[in-house]
Amino acid sequence: MRDVAKLSGVSISTVSRVINSSANVDIATRIKVEENIKKLRYKPNLLAKGLRIGSGNLIGLLVPDAMHYTFASFISYIEEYVTARDHSLVLGSTNNNPILEEKIVEDLIRRNVDGIIFSRVSDQSRVMRILNTTEVPVVIIDRTFPNEEIPTVALNNEKAGELAAEHLAELGHTAIACITGPMNISICRERLHGFVTKLKEYGVTLNERYIFEGNFKHESGLKAVNHFMESNLGITALWAQNDLMAIGAIKGFQSKGIRIPHQVSIIGMDDIELAKIFIPALTTIRQPFREMCENAVKMLLRETNESKKIIVEPTLSIRESTSRLGEVGATSEG
């Protein structure tokens, strides 16, 4: 910067003004300075700038597992929106390790980030402490904490359950089961509640024997099928609260010679890439991840008036793994 100033015969303050396109600078000097910036390949130092203005021009993103589909989506979309706003993204993966999470958050704060996006934060109180102890804006994405005033963007999980219920009920099913995620996670309870409630509207009651608590992994689907088969409930339709478990369930049924969707209709949730590719292609509840991420970034950067909770709506994606009760599905079982 000094070199540019010297070469241009001006002071560094003028160079600074040129860089920040300040109004009050003579057009001639501006051009000269800009030329010399190019000539000297001068690149303003963001650390110095950040130190001075008290902002690192960074957004922090914390996820529990960067490889998982949901979070990989978040990372990808948030990076896109953050970069478009001339910020950079620093990414931390916590693996649900509170110590690590703490360390990363501390690091972010020390970097003067302009905000932090938490996805599936491990512990509500931790976030609260950060919020109370620093000025750094925080928004939580994907999971909601009902009793707090933390800015949040989340899915309407009730609605997700309702959509699944509606679809299955409309297809004529009455013996319907559900594989949930871990029930200590609120989104899972909300999803189930919506599912049960809507089903009741159709006159079908989902008692506990039709509910299997999974862990969001593929294996849960297999286990659930074994469980349901042993119970001999004669179910003809099933909703799994994520696609991985739905696919596990399909495999489980198929390995017992049961055809999908001919004998059992299955619906998932998330709409992972695999959902389209799998045979049969998976009917599923789609989450608008992109929209969620955009809202999170906008909220963080105060681009929107909404500063508390933004709820986005799921949609139903009908493919091949569900069919009308008693009817053959649209495709072969593969």
Add this chain to the structure above:
Amino acid sequence: MRDVAKLSGVSISTVSRVINSSANVDIATRIKVEENIKKLRYKPNLLAKGLRIGSGNLIGLLVPDAMHYTFASFISYIEEYVTARDHSLVLGSTNNNPILEEKIVEDLIRRNVDGIIFSRVSDQSRVMRILNTTEVPVVIIDRTFPNEEIPTVALNNEKAGELAAEHLAELGHTAIACITGPMNISICRERLHGFVTKLKEYGVTLNERYIFEGNFKHESGLKAVNHFMESNLGITALWAQNDLMAIGAIKGFQSKGIRIPHQVSIIGMDDIELAKIFIPALTTIRQPFREMCENAVKMLLRETNESKKIIVEPTLSIRESTSRLGEVGATSEG
């Protein structure tokens, strides 16, 4: 920091020494200072530190697409290794857009990153220019540029092709096809070369009619199958240069009533999560992504003596989609 110094009755240089655990500081004052750091919840500012010592304590990672399995893996592993070394990861996704790539790189340099990891860089010359114009260490992961001295960690892609060939040939197949990635990418050519060469050792010649150039997407597998079926080559085995295309091929065959692996053996590459879950579970060539990432980080941070090229070896993962010619596979077709 000033506050801590004042409260402790020492100068800020002493506080600095405590923070950086410098040797020469009285144990009593150290303890006192540490107490006050806690008490005041003092968090050293990384921008100021970075400005002073000329290092942002940051590692930059550039990928073309953060959602793609390969790169999601890179992101996850590299974040892990970077964090373990008390650095932070700033992530940029280029979408193969050179303008964007340039912008992100510039930003990283201006942040005084300690190094940049490029994955699938869009343009070799660009990297070279960065290398020549700045002091920032760079390593390329996954793709290699044969004629340059850029530090690189990559797979032995020749070997990948050889493993696939060996496996298929040992199973007695002779009518063997290959779905490649885009042939303008060197790794695809290398893979094919290894495949063809090893096959020749077994006495089978792979002429052009048995080669289909795909684009690494699922659809390529379907198209390839149509192509091969129309050509009426009677192939009994096929290698796809990634799992997505392999799965597409399986779907393609199955939709024509051809059973996998009974009638056609199929082998993929990457070992994506889906490979284990798919029916039939996919035999595939596994890339040691974790090892690659560890090496990349170590190389960047000069923790290893190797400073040019590190080549890692693929391995064969045998599952259900391949079987001996004429024999029924180990599992039902699902």
Add this chain to the structure above:
DNA sequence: TTGTAAGCGTTATCAT
């Protein structure tokens, strides 16, 4: 062992 002071590369205030 500890303190003083210079300097890292910016921006911002205040003159001119």
Add this chain to the structure above:
DNA sequence: ATGATAACGCTTACAA
């Protein structure tokens, strides 16, 4: 419209 200068929060000779 431009320049001098202080300040951002830290590290590091150098001195004591």
